[in-house]
Amino acid sequence: MAVLKSYRFGVATFLFFLVTVIWSFIGTLDYVTVTQGVVTPSNKIKKIQHLEGGIIRSILVSEGQRVEEGTPLIELEATKSEAELNELETRLTALQIDLIRLEAEQKADKQMDAGEGKEVGRRRLVFPEKIRDQYPSKVEKAVSLFHIRNTALKNRILAQKNVVQQKKQDMEEIKQRIIKNKKYSKILEEKIKISEVLLKDDLSNRLEHLIYLEQKIGVEGKVNEDYWSLAKSKTVISEAELRIKTLKDAHREIAATEYSEKSNAYEELRFRKSRLLDNRSRTMIRSPVGGRVKYLYYTTVGGVVSPGAVVVEIVPRAGQLMIEGRLPVNEKAYVEVGQSVKVRLTAPGPAGFGQLDGRLDYISADSISDQNGLTYFLTRITVDGDSVSYNGKSYQLGAGESVECRILTGQRRIIDYFIEPFWKGANEALRER
Structure with missing residues (x-):
């Protein structure tokens, strides 16, 4: 029995050493x-700056706090008032109304009709529905001014057109008179020829012959005067037509000049409004990324943030x-x-x-x-x-x-x-x- 136990112990010891050797080679x-x-x-850590700076209105986070992208961090006082923004909006709308009116005035002479009334002017001026609803009095004033200036131009053009029409009628009368006097002149020429024959035969006296000559000279003088009047009427018509063109060009030029000035003013105010809105939107400083607030550089409500200063440090989570x-x-x-x-x-x-x-x-x-x-x-x-x-x-x-x-x-x-x-x-x- 003792031999068997000794044998088993020896086998176990041998197996142990065998496994150990194998493990030492494999392990x-x-x-x-x-x-x-x-x-x-x-x-890297995000350092959040503010472009314009300002006065701190409220601090909405604390150091160590977890934040998401877009989370408000610090709110600054608005440096521009709401009243200034409303004033800019009103001035921009007034300029926009003027620009629409002036653009219509530049095109009005192309479709001008002396019989058009105020309703036609209203139909030509097309305003956005928002402007018509919010500023009806300004729209009505613009339509009225468009009508007044358009009517004034029409009246001045109509006066020149009346001159042209009158001169054309005068020219027709002159032409008819010239035709009539030329016919009468031919008759007088015949009378003079007959008078000369009779005068040679002593069948007529010289006084009567001189009367015929005098009448012929008078008729020829009237014809020449009518030709001169005809040329003068043509000149008056040309001048009147030139004045009509000048009136239209001047009206269009005045409208274009005013349009350019108001357009420049409109762009300037629009830029100011854009800056004002941009400034107002930046009064709320938000986190650009999700993460944790590492450090607050400003901790006092009412404190002043310098332009371009670092306000908060955020450790990104992403x-x-x-x-x-x-x-x-x-x-x-x-x-x-x-x-x-x-x-x-x-x-x-x-x-x-x-x-x-x-x-x-x-x-x-x-x-x-x-x-x-x-x-x-x-x-x-x-x-x-x-x-x-x-x-x-x-x-x-x-x-x-x-x-x-x-x-x-x-x-x-x-x-x-x-x-x-x-x-x-x-x-x-x-x-x-």
Whole structure:
């Protein structure tokens, strides 16, 4: 019985050593380099500034508070009053009404009709429905002014057209008179010829013959006067038609000049309104990203924010977390970019939570010395995820937390630990130094 127990013990011992040897050849241990690091977001801290500055009306967040994109942070007093905005709106509307009227005036002479009335003017002036509803009196005044100026132009043009018409009638009368006098002149010529024959035969006296000659000269004089009157009438008609064109051109030019001036004024006021609205919209400072409020530069209601000053710092939540670590100088030879990293918390509370996987993305080209004289290489490690969990509880990492980073630099078989002393001893044997 004792022999059997001894045999079993020997077999068990042999199997144990056999498994141990196999495990030492198969099993591996990790080479790690341990560094201390600080959690930072991959998106850098956002420093929020305000362009114009102003007086703080209210502070809506506190340091450490989580915020979403668009969350109000600080409200400033409006530097421009609502009354000024309303005044600009009224002036812009008045200018817009004038621009519509002046544009219609520039086109009015092309379709002008002396018989048009105020209703025609109203139909030509097309105003937006919003303006008609909110400013009916201004619209009515614009229509009335359009009608008055249009009517004045029509009356001046009508007066010149009447001159043209009258002169054309005079020209017809002159032409008829010329025809009549020319016929009468021919009759007188015949009478003179007959009188000359009779005078030779002493059948007529010279006085009667002179009367015929006098009448012919008088008729020819009237014909010449009528030709001169005809030319004068043509000149008057040309001048009247030129005045009509000048009146239309002057009316259009005045409207165009006034349109240009009011258009420039309209653009200037529109720009001022845009700046005023933009300024009013920026009185509320909002967070550009989701994250946590790191630091408030102004904490006093009623305080003055300088133009362009940084107001709030936000630590973004979006993007992967990044660990900035300090690699000891003597470990630099074992570490290279791309190696795997295990990250765990070092704080007493959440230290029992799990660990996160990461990757070494950056090693500084040169060593850095801090204020205490410690020299190190700066490393950056990208972490997969932003929270760790343990027993159903989850803890989200935040910027500024300290972590421990274990950089996997290689692996080694267990048997190598047993063989290395013998190899080392063999290599160093039979040497004096």
